Amino acid sequence: MNGQSTFVVDFDQLRRADVAKVGGKNSSLGEMIQQLGQQGVDVPPGFATTSDAYWNFIDENGIRESMDRLIEEWRAGKTSLPETGQAIRQLFLRGDWPNATADAILQAYRALATKAGQKDVSVAVRSSATAEDLPDASFAGQQETFLNIKGDKALLDACRRCFASLFTDRAISYRQTRGFDHMKVALSIGVQQMVRSDIGGSGVMFSIDTETGFDKVVLIDAAWGLGENVVQGAVDPDEYQVFKPLLEDSTLSPIISKKRGHKKIKMIYGSADQPTRNVPTSKAERAAYVLSDAEILTLARWATIIERHYGCAMDMEWARDGETNRLYIVQARPETVQSNRETAAFSSYSITSKGKTLTKGLSIGDAIVTGQVCLIESAHDIDQFVDGSILVTSTTDPDWVPIMKRAAAIVTDHGGRTSHAAIVSRELGLPAVVGTANATHVLHSGQEITVSCAEGDEGMIYDGTADFDVRTLNIDDIPETRTKVMLNLANPGAALRWWKLPADGVGLARMEFVISNAIRIHPMALVHFDRLKDQAARDEIETTTAGYEDKTAYFVDHLAEGLARIAATFYPKPVIVRMSDFKTNEYAGLVGGKDFEPDEENPMIGFRGASRYYSPRYREGFALECRAIRKLRSELGFGNVVVMIPFCRSIGEAEKVLEVMAENGLERGKDGLQVYVMCEIPSNVILAKQFAKHFDGFSIGSNDLTQLTLGVDRDSGELAHLFDEQDEAVEWMISTVISEAGKAGAKIGICGQAPSDHPEFAQFLVSRGIDSISVTPDSFMAVKQNVAEAEAKLPKPRDV
Structure with a gap:
C-alpha cells in the first residue's frame, strides 16, 4: 500500500474495485485521479481510511457486542429507532483512537499539508460506506460530511463523528429497508484537500436529464460558496443544460438552457468552533451566473469523460476554487434513478380543467396528483404528517425521508433539481415541485390542491382538484x-x-x-x-x-x-x-x-x-x-x-x-x-x-x-x-x-x-x-x- 499502514491509503493508490476497502466515494475518487487525470479531469488530492481502520476502532474500544445487542433490542421492538441510534453513536463518540490508526491518519494528513504547502491544510472529511453506490442503493446523504476541518485534533474529532454517523436514524432505517446487515457494512473516511469554493462556487452535475432520462444532456446546478447548500436544497441554484453530442466540436457552444437561480445565501468558512456558516449573497451575486460559458462547457466535457469511463450515467459534485479559478470534481457516483427506469412504456398526463395557479417552481417527475396539503415547517413536527397528503415545507434533508415515503407529492420553498427533495422524490417515484419560494406562505394544511409536473420544466400548483387524463404509451407497440x-x-x-x-x-x-x-x-x-x-x-x-x-x-x-x-x-x-x-x-x-x-x-x-x-x-x-x-x-x-x-x-x-x-x-x-x-x-x-x-x-x-x-x-x-x-x-x-x-x-x-x-x-x-x-x-x-x-x-x- 505504497508504504502506508493498512489503515490509510492515498487516493492515487485506489481504484474503483476497492469499494469493499474504502467505499464507493473514495474508490471512485481514486479511480478518477489515476485514470482520468491525463484527460484533464481535476480531482483534489487526499486519502482514505480503510474498512480495517473502522473495525479496528470498534474492536480496540470493545463496542462490537454492545452494538450487536442494541440493534437486536431495536429489531425486537424493545427500544425505538432514535434511542438505538443515539446509544450506538455515543459508543463511537466516547471511544478513543487506537494509536496505530490515529498515527496513520495524522501522518497522511501532514503529508497532504506538505504537498499543499500549508501547515494545517483545510480538508473536507466525508463518509464513504463500503456498500454504497451500488446500482440499486445510492446511500446518498445517509452519512455525514464535515467541511473546513483544520489541525490534528479537529481532524480526529471529525473522523470519529464520521464513524458515528453510520448509525444516524436515517442510515439505520435505510440499511434495514434495503436488507443490509448493519454489522457487515463498514465506514471509510475520505479526507480531501478543500477547494476554496467558499470564495468561488460549487454544485452538482448529472450526465443525464434527471426528469426525463434523456441521455444526451448534462445537467449542472451551481451556487456561490460551498456545495452543501445545493445538495441540501437550501438554495435555489443556477441551472444549465448542455447537449453532449456536439461537445466534441470545440468551435461550438451547445448550451441549450441557462436559468439564473435566486442564490440568496452562500456557505463560507467560519471559525474553529463552527467551521462553516451561511451568509446572505450580494445583489451582484444574485444577478450573476456562477459559471461562465467556458466553465459550463468544461464541466460538461468532464461529465462525458467520466460517464464514458464508468459506462453508465453519473451523479457528480464539482467545485471552483475562488483563489485559482480552477475547477475540480470532488465526487462521482452512478446515477441510480433514471438509468434503472423502464424505457419501453411511460405514462402521459394532460390537464383538462384546472383552478387558478397558486404557485409554481421546478417540476420533478411528470405526473399529476390531487390531494390535501399537510404543511410542516420543521423536522421536529414530522409526527404530525397525515399519510397520503401532499407534503409542503421549506426544504428537506435525510431526516424527512420517513414521511416523504408516505406522501402523495412534495412541494418545497427552496431547492433545485439536484436538491435532497428532488433526488428523494425521484427515487420514490413521487411528483414534486421544488423552489417555489412561497409555497409555505400561500398554501395551508387541509387545502385541496393539484400538483402538476406534466407541463414541462415548470411545476404548477393549482387550487382545487383538477381534471386530467392519463395515457400509457408502449414504444414496443x-x-x-x-x-x-x-x-x-x-x-x-x-x-x-x-x-x-x-x-x-x-x-x-x-x-x-x-x-x-x-x-x-x-x-x-x-x-x-x-x-x-x-x-x-x-x-x-x-x-x-x-x-x-x-x-x-x-x-x-x-x-x-x-x-x-x-x-x-x-x-x-x-x-x-x-x-x-x-x-x-x-x-x-x-x-x-x-x-x-x-x-x-x-x-x-x-x-x-x-x-x-x-x-x-x-x-x-x-x-x-x-x-x-x-x-x-x-x-x-x-x-x-x-x-x-x-x-x-x-x-x-x-x-x-x-x-x-x-x-x-x-x-x-x-x-x-x-x-x-x-x-x-x-x-x-x-x-x-x-x-x-x-x-x-x-x-x-x-x-x-x-x-x-x-x-x-x-x-x-x-x-x-x-x-x-x-x-x-x-x-x-x-x-x-x-x-x-x-x-x-x-x-x-x-x-x-x-x-x-x-x-x-x-x-x-x-x-x-x-x-x-x-x-x-x-x-x-x-x-x-x-x-x-x-x-x-x-x-x-x-x-x-
Whole structure:
C-alpha cells in the first residue's frame, strides 16, 4: 500500500474495485485521479481510511457486542429507532483512537499539508460506506460530511463523528429497508484537500436529464460558496443544460438552457468552533451566473469523460476554487434513478380543467396528483404528517425521508433539481415541485390542491382538484412506416419528455410560443427601447434584461436556447422551426407591444406572417429572429434546424423574405440551410410549382387552408358545422399541392390537427403520397398505427 499502514491509503493508490476497502466515494475518487487525470479531469488530492481502520476502532474500544445487542433490542421492538441510534453513536463518540490508526491518519494528513504547502491544510472529511453506490442503493446523504476541518485534533474529532454517523436514524432505517446487515457494512473516511469554493462556487452535475432520462444532456446546478447548500436544497441554484453530442466540436457552444437561480445565501468558512456558516449573497451575486460559458462547457466535457469511463450515467459534485479559478470534481457516483427506469412504456398526463395557479417552481417527475396539503415547517413536527397528503415545507434533508415515503407529492420553498427533495422524490417515484419560494406562505394544511409536473420544466400548483387524463404509451407497440410521422412541439420545457418516442423529427416548432412564454417582450420594444412610452413596460424590460448591455441580445439568447431544447430532442433528425406567426393583437399583448402594433379589424387575415418580415414596422424584429436561428445553427451547432415561413401570400413576397433572411445571415442552401413554406393559403396551392422554386418544402396548415378555401372563420361557433378539413374542396387543395410538390422534387408534409382527430384523414394523406405527417405527442401512437394500416392497403410495387 505504497508504504502506508493498512489503515490509510492515498487516493492515487485506489481504484474503483476497492469499494469493499474504502467505499464507493473514495474508490471512485481514486479511480478518477489515476485514470482520468491525463484527460484533464481535476480531482483534489487526499486519502482514505480503510474498512480495517473502522473495525479496528470498534474492536480496540470493545463496542462490537454492545452494538450487536442494541440493534437486536431495536429489531425486537424493545427500544425505538432514535434511542438505538443515539446509544450506538455515543459508543463511537466516547471511544478513543487506537494509536496505530490515529498515527496513520495524522501522518497522511501532514503529508497532504506538505504537498499543499500549508501547515494545517483545510480538508473536507466525508463518509464513504463500503456498500454504497451500488446500482440499486445510492446511500446518498445517509452519512455525514464535515467541511473546513483544520489541525490534528479537529481532524480526529471529525473522523470519529464520521464513524458515528453510520448509525444516524436515517442510515439505520435505510440499511434495514434495503436488507443490509448493519454489522457487515463498514465506514471509510475520505479526507480531501478543500477547494476554496467558499470564495468561488460549487454544485452538482448529472450526465443525464434527471426528469426525463434523456441521455444526451448534462445537467449542472451551481451556487456561490460551498456545495452543501445545493445538495441540501437550501438554495435555489443556477441551472444549465448542455447537449453532449456536439461537445466534441470545440468551435461550438451547445448550451441549450441557462436559468439564473435566486442564490440568496452562500456557505463560507467560519471559525474553529463552527467551521462553516451561511451568509446572505450580494445583489451582484444574485444577478450573476456562477459559471461562465467556458466553465459550463468544461464541466460538461468532464461529465462525458467520466460517464464514458464508468459506462453508465453519473451523479457528480464539482467545485471552483475562488483563489485559482480552477475547477475540480470532488465526487462521482452512478446515477441510480433514471438509468434503472423502464424505457419501453411511460405514462402521459394532460390537464383538462384546472383552478387558478397558486404557485409554481421546478417540476420533478411528470405526473399529476390531487390531494390535501399537510404543511410542516420543521423536522421536529414530522409526527404530525397525515399519510397520503401532499407534503409542503421549506426544504428537506435525510431526516424527512420517513414521511416523504408516505406522501402523495412534495412541494418545497427552496431547492433545485439536484436538491435532497428532488433526488428523494425521484427515487420514490413521487411528483414534486421544488423552489417555489412561497409555497409555505400561500398554501395551508387541509387545502385541496393539484400538483402538476406534466407541463414541462415548470411545476404548477393549482387550487382545487383538477381534471386530467392519463395515457400509457408502449414504444414496443409502435409499427414502422414509410411515411414519416413527426411531432408538433412548442414548449421547450416539455420537449425532452418525448425523446423516447420513435418520431422522425419535429414537423412544427412554434417560435411564437417560445417568445410569448420564455421572453414575453416584443422584439421591437428591445430594438427601440428609447421609443417606448409605457413606463410599466419599460420597468419590466429593465428588470427582465438585467445583466444585458444590449437588450436585443436577451431576445436572441433566450430564443436560441428555447429552440435548442426542441432541436436537441430528436437530433440529428430534422426540426422545422416556423418563424413567428403572431397576429397583431397577440403581438400587442407582449410587453411593450402596444406601441408597435396597428389595430386591425380582422388580424387573422391581416398583418401576419411573411408580410411582417420585410415591412419597416417589423423588419428589425425579424432580424432578431434570424440572429437567433443563426446562433442556434452556427454557434450551438443544431444544423438539423429547418426554417419555415408562414402565411406567404405571393411569389414576390417569398422573394422579399428570402432576401431579408440572406441579409441577416440565413441564406437558403448555404451551410445546408433548408427553407420551407407553410401551405395555408389557396395561392400556395395554385402557384405551388412557382413556390417550389423558392422553397425546399411545404407544410400544409390544414386549419388556415380550410378556413380560406371555404371562407369559414374557424373560430365561429355559428359556422362550426361548415368547418371541415375533409370537405372535398379542401381535399382537392391538399391532393393538388402534394402532387405538384412531388413533381417539383420538394418535400411536403402536414402539421394540422386533422390527422390526429380523424383516422380516415391520415389514410387519405398516405394514399396521396404525402412525405410526412406531424402530430401532437399524445396522438403519435394512434396516428402511427393509422398510417401503418393505410400503407398496408396501398398497391405493392411490382418487382423489376
